[in-house]
Amino acid sequence: MKDIEKTQEIRINDVVEIVFASLFAKRGKTIFTPQKSEGKAFAPTNIALCKYWGKRDVKLNLPVTSSLSVALPTHGSTISITPLDRSSDVIVLNQIEINPASDFAKRLRAYVDLFRIAHQQFFHFDIAMNIPVAAGLASSAAGFAAIILALDDLFAWQLPKQSLSILARLGSGSAARSLWNGFVEWQSGALASGMDSYGVPLDVVWPHLCLGIVPISHDEKPISSRRAMQQTVDTSALYQSWPQKVAHDLSLLKMAIEKKHFPLLAGTAESNALNMHATMLSSWPPICYFHPNTIAAMHRVWALRQTGVEIYFTQDAGPNLKLIFESENTQIVKEHFPGVECIRVFD
């Protein structure tokens, strides 16, 4: 492992080799041979309270900073993978067969190729998502986490969650946090291979903590988070201040979690999200995920806070807003945000 850290350019396949080294020594090539007729898994989506925005290695999805999220235990991706006796994959998403030439299919196949011997094994993927796809609701996080869990089931790897988190990250950065429920910190790590960049769950339960998904638009986002992130890192003058902001927010969030201090938790999350969007607005060409209704909902949150209601928001790479509040305010939230879906995150 020491040698690989000095390698000029570490490839995704090198990381896969490192993760499977000891299993390969035991099972040889059978590590990529199905051990049962179906691999199945569910992974929750996660909402970052301190965002991952910017990569230090684009290929390996290694982040510039650590980040911290909370999972939505009932919302995410359920995947079933069955080996096929034919020469191509079949991908079904929410009961509709996906065009093999689509970006979605290409991205999934490229990921699964990492775990096929000589690319000879094909699969039927049955994916059910109860969150909108590519609308800034972390569908890719839940998706890639569920795929790697289902592959672990199919190939009977029994890998530790930490290793699965590393592998999920290779599909989508934020997927590194979707292997657990509750609060998860994705530690940025410092190694070039990213073997120290994975999710770590926090052993805390906050029974009254709620998130509300405000349905602004379920349309696909205008620019992928992948591209938006790179454009921000490359062109935004404000991005320089982002790592410092994250370090500060992470320490505040951990303190808030430890003390169960709600305004500190949710206020820090809101400020973090707005700072992330400020880096995007200041990139060139500018990136704006705000829909007029996003802004209107933000103003409603701020107006309610003026009246003493403890309600905050966060927003990812899409127009939808996620409200953060405690269960005592559920009724008020429902009254002021018609159509909002309220989720108790520790149920």
Ligand code: PMV
């Ligand atoms: O993992 P990606 O490439 O979908 O990026 C996620 C980026 C944000 O959702 C905006 C932030 C985060 O930490 O989830």
